[in-house]
Amino acid sequence: xxxxxxxxxxxxxxxxxxxxxxxxxxxxxxxxxxxxxxxxxxxxxxxxxxxxxxxxxxxxxxxxxxxxxxxxxxxxxxxxxxxxxxxxxxxxxxxxxxxxxxxxxxxxxxxxxxxxxxxxxxxxxxxxxxxxxxxxxxxxxxxxxxxxxxxxxxxxxxxxxxxxxxxxxxxxxxxxxxxxxxxxxxxxxxxxxxxxxxxxxxxxxxxxxxxxxxxxxxxxxxxxxxxxxxxxxxxxxxxxxxxxxxxxxxxxxxxxxxxxxxxxxxxxxxxxxxxxxxxxxxxxxxxxxxxxxxxxxxxxxxxxxxxxxxxxxxxxxxxxxxxxxxxxxxxxxxxxxxxxxxxxxxxxxxxxxxxxxxxxxxxxxxxxxxxxxxxxxxxxxxxxxxxxxxxxxxxxxxxxxxxxxxxxxxxxxxxxxxxxxxxxxxxxxxxxxxxxxxxxxxxxxxxxxxxxxxxxxxxxxxxxxxxxxxxxxxxxxxxxxxxxxxxxxxxxxxxxxxxxxxxxxxxxxxxxxxxxxxxxxxxxxxxxxxxxxxxxxxxxxxxxxxxxxxxxxxxxxxxxxxxxxxxxxxxxxxxxxxxxxxxxxxxxxxxxxxxxxxxxxxxxxxxxxxxxxxxxxxxxxxxxxxxxxxxxxxxxxxxxxxxxxxxxxxxxxxxxxxxxxxxxxxxxxxxxxxxx
Amino acid sequence: xxxxxxxxxxxxxxxxxxxxxxxxxxxxxxxxxxxxxxxxxxxxxxxxxxxxxxxxxxxxxxxxxxxxxxxxxxxxxxxxxxxxxxxxxxxxxxxxxxxxxxxxxxxxxxxxxxxxxxxxxxxxxxxxxxxxxxxxxxxxxxxxxxxxxxxxx
Numbered sequence: 029x030x031x032x033x034x035x036x037x038x039x040x041x042x043x044x045x046x047x048x049x050x051x052x053x054x055x056x057x058x059x060x061x062x063x064x065x066x067x068x069x070x071x072x073x074x075x076x077x078x079x080x081x082x083x084x085x086x087x088x089x090x091x092x093x094x095x096x097x098x099x100x101x102x103x104x105x106x107x108x109x110x111x112x113x114x115x116x117x118x119x120x121x122x123x124x125x126x127x128x129x130x131x132x133x134x135x136x137x138x139x140x141x142x143x144x145x146x147x148x149x150x151x152x153x154x155x156x157x158x159x160x161x162x163x164x165x166x167x168x169x170x171x172x173x174x175x176x177x178x179x180x181x182x183x184x185x186x187x188x189x190x191x192x193x194x195x196x197x198x199x200x201x202x203x204x205x206x207x208x209x210x211x212x213x214x215x216x217x218x219x220x221x222x223x224x225x226x227x228x229x230x231x232x233x234x235x236x237x238x239x240x241x242x243x244x245x246x247x248x249x250x251x252x253x254x255x256x257x258x259x260x261x262x263x264x265x266x267x268x269x270x271x272x273x274x275x276x277x278x279x280x281x282x283x284x285x286x287x288x289x290x291x292x293x294x295x296x297x298x299x300x301x302x303x304x305x306x307x308x309x310x311x312x313x314x315x316x317x318x319x320x321x322x323x324x325x326x327x328x329x330x331x332x333x334x335x336x337x338x339x340x341x342x343x344x345x346x347x348x349x350x351x352x353x354x355x356x357x358x359x360x361x362x363x364x365x366x367x368x369x370x371x372x373x374x375x376x377x378x379x380x381x382x383x384x385x386x387x388x389x390x391x392x393x394x395x396x397x398x399x400x401x402x403x404x405x406x407x408x409x410x411x412x413x414x415x416x417x418x419x420x421x422x423x424x425x426x427x428x429x430x431x432x433x434x435x436x437x438x439x440x441x442x443x444x445x446x447x448x449x450x451x452x453x454x455x456x457x458x459x460x461x462x463x464x465x466x467x468x469x470x471x472x473x474x475x476x477x478x479x480x481x482x483x484x485x486x487x488x489x490x491x492x493x494x495x496x497x498x499x500x501x502x503x504x505x506x507x508x509x510x511x512x513x514x515x516x517x518x519x520x521x522x523x524x525x526x527x528x529x530x531x532x533x534x535x536x537x538x539x540x541x542x543x544x545x546x547x548x549x550x551x552x553x554x555x556x557x558x559x560x561x562x563x564x565x566x567x568x569x570x571x572x573x574x575x576x577x578x579x580x581x582x583x584x585x586x587x588x589x590x591x592x593x594x595x596x597x598x599x600x601x602x603x604x605x606x607x608x609x610x611x612x613x614x615x616x617x618x619x620x621x622x623x624x625x626x627x628x629x630x631x632x633x634x635x636x637x638x639x640x641x642x643x644x645x646x647x648x649x650x651x652x653x654x655x656x657x658x659x660x661x662x663x664x665x666x667x668x669x670x671x672x673x674x675x676x677x678x679x680x681x682x683x684x685x686x687x688x689x690x691x692x693x694x695x696x697x698x699x700x701x702x703x704x
Numbered sequence: 705x706x707x708x709x710x711x712x713x714x715x716x717x718x719x720x721x722x723x724x725x726x727x728x729x730x731x732x733x734x735x736x737x738x739x740x741x742x743x744x745x746x747x748x749x750x751x752x753x754x755x756x757x758x759x760x761x762x763x764x765x766x767x768x769x770x771x772x773x774x775x776x777x778x779x780x781x782x783x784x785x786x787x788x789x790x791x792x793x794x795x796x797x798x799x800x801x802x803x804x805x806x807x808x809x810x811x812x813x814x815x816x817x818x819x820x821x822x823x824x825x826x827x828x829x830x831x832x833x834x835x836x837x838x839x840x841x842x843x844x845x846x847x848x849x850x851x852x853x854x855x856x857x
């Protein structure tokens with residue numbers, strides 16, 4: 029800036045002629061930076077059209093030489109615009125006249141400029157005008173100063189707004205737990221908000237984030253996905269991305285983040301220059317998701333491992349759950365079952381469908397037990413349970429089908445056993461009640477027979493006293509079959525007594541002591557009894573039957589109650605003999621008794637070559653009172669008593685089979701002592 | 705008093721020819737509440753030559769013992785009105801230590817061996833009604849009663 033010699037001279041300034049060109053031109057020249065413009069018009073044009081406000085002033089000093097006022101010498105249209113003051117009202121007047129409220133500092137500052145030649149630039153506010161100005165003040169000549177100033181009110185407001193907005197953003201950032209980041213691809217620099225660092229346990233002071241550093245922190249398994257997404261952003265395919273990936277935290281752990289980024293700036297070629305994003309720490313969420321996944325798998329495992337069919341249905345009866353057992357039993361995979369109406373998915377009995385409707389309609393458990401189904405050519409039983417889902421607002425039902433075939437069969441066997449056992453209670457009650465009358469019958473019959481005997485002297489004596497010949501009496505009785513009747517009474521009574529005695533077997537309480545028996549010896553004894561047995565000898569012509577023995581001489585002893593096992597053997601022999609004598613077509617009736625060992629069992633087999641046991645009888649043959657014998661022959665209790673003795677009292681087993689070549693074989697299994 | 709050897713063997717071989725009173729016939733006390741059973745048993749025993757008394761209850765049996773009529777053998781039912789057969793045997797042993805006992809019952813109420821040992825009798829002395837051949841009972845009665853002591857009749 030050209031310094032006028034007038035500064036050095038220190039002349040007191042007088043009010044110049046506003047139209048004085050000297051100072052004006054000089055000033056404008058100064059503004060134009062020494063560029064020579066042709067003619068006054070050029071200067072004038074510049075003056076009038078420049079955007080910044082321009083005002084030329086003369087400083088007014090008081091008697092001490094201190095600035096106390098200044099006078100407007102020239103102002104441009106921009107000045108008028110910026111200040112709202114009119115040129116006519118300013119020129120020739122002082123600021124104190126025009127703007128009485130002008131702050132002291134303006135005058136002081138300008139005064140300094142005008143007197144020292146120092147130029148200043150500052151921002152300041154004019155309260156009266158309500159505006160912010162950026163002012164450059166300089167002195168073209170001592171005692172004078174020019175101001176160029178711009179109204180920066182708008183800028184200031186914008187700055188203020190920005191500050192407020194930034195503050196808001198910071199509060200928001202601090203309040204949220206997202207970390208913000210801003211990546212500049214041209215420089216590779218990345219801004220990370222403090223929270224972003226904090227997510228990984230770093231601080232900004234430890235070093236700024238860069239793209240390279242970020243890549244290094246990325247989990248190797250996630251790199252590929254991250255690269256792909258960045259690629260697609262780069263190629264312009266996408267404006268942004270969302271990705272979950274892992275970053276290495278300061279302490280070595282992996283933290284999961286969910287990152288959402290957006291391209292906010294591209295260079296002229298379209299390549300993204302700036303991507304801005306927010307990063308949320310989802311490590312906890314991921315952990316919970318993993319837990320949930322594990323739990324789901326575990327539950328699925330539980331559901332699949334159930335040996336029951338488990339099928340979930342919605343209210344329309346479509347399959348929503350289909351466990352592994354359902355797949356196995358119906359042959360339909362889960363994939364194919366889901367979503368289909370359940371009745372299409374398997375051979376479910378009609379009852380199941382009905383139960384389903386009811387369960388859902390009534391919102392209560394429905395069940396049906398022992399539903400019988402044909403499955404794979406055999407009869408199976410199932411228990412069906414349907415329960416509606418009433419909790420958690422989920423509607424529908426669960427169908428559970430349990431195969432209870434084994435259990436049902438076992439229960440039938442048990443019921444059978446129970447039948448036999450309950451006889452015990454009945455028997456005990458009846459036995460001693462019946463035994464007395466039976467004793468009365470049999471004893472009475474015995475007495476009658478004896479008192480008719482001629483060998484008893486007393487009989488003869490009393491007959492004589494009565495005037496009767498005992499002999500004649502006897503002849504009468506014989507002729508009238510009285511003796512036969514007596515015999516019948518005795519036999520009938522004895523048979524009744526047998527029945528009672530057998531029945532008492534069931535109720536026998538307490539243990540008969542078991543002792544080790546050699547089965548061979550036991551059978552020898554039994555056969556001795558058999559040969560002497562009235563029934564066998566007379567009824568079944570035991571003598572005619574060929575009896576064979578086959579014994580395993582190394583068979584260990586069996587712990588048993590000898591008398592009871594003998595009873596069983598005797599019963600089997602009687603049965604065999606009876607079967608043989610009932611079918612005279614058998615030319616060479618044979619009974620074969622075998623003892624052998626089978627694993628942990630001692631086995632006694634009684635074979636006969638009679639007619640055998642028909643298939644439908646095999647099941648019932650051990651039932652009490654089941655007999656195919658004619659009335660008067662046998663009690664029907666023999667085999668059931670034997671069964672009871674073997675199974676219940678000796679923990680053994682008994683069965684009947686067809687003998688190859690015709691006939692039947694009864695097998696008795698008795699447990700051997702462990703360690704034999 | 706001991707029976708002469710000859711008498712004893714005579715009697716055991718010829719049950720049908722009872723009644724020869726070379727020696728006193730044995731006293732037998734039958735304790736049985738069932739009418740028919742008691743009557744028929746007593747009749748049989750009488751035919752066998754025994755001096756039989758029949759009572760229907762344990763109390764009556766003890767009364768007889770107290771009166772001084774001491775039997776050689778008692779045939780006792782277990783189920784009786786009032787005191788049961790076991791109690792009869794126990795008390796009778798006190799009143800008549802020389803007495804022998806047979807049990808004649810409808811159901812022993814347990815394993816025969818156990819019942820026998822708990823009553824202090826031989827298992828073979830327990831007979832379950834109905835006895836098909838009373839001769840066997842009498843045979844056992846004789847064997848049992850041959851245990852001798854100074855109070856025996």
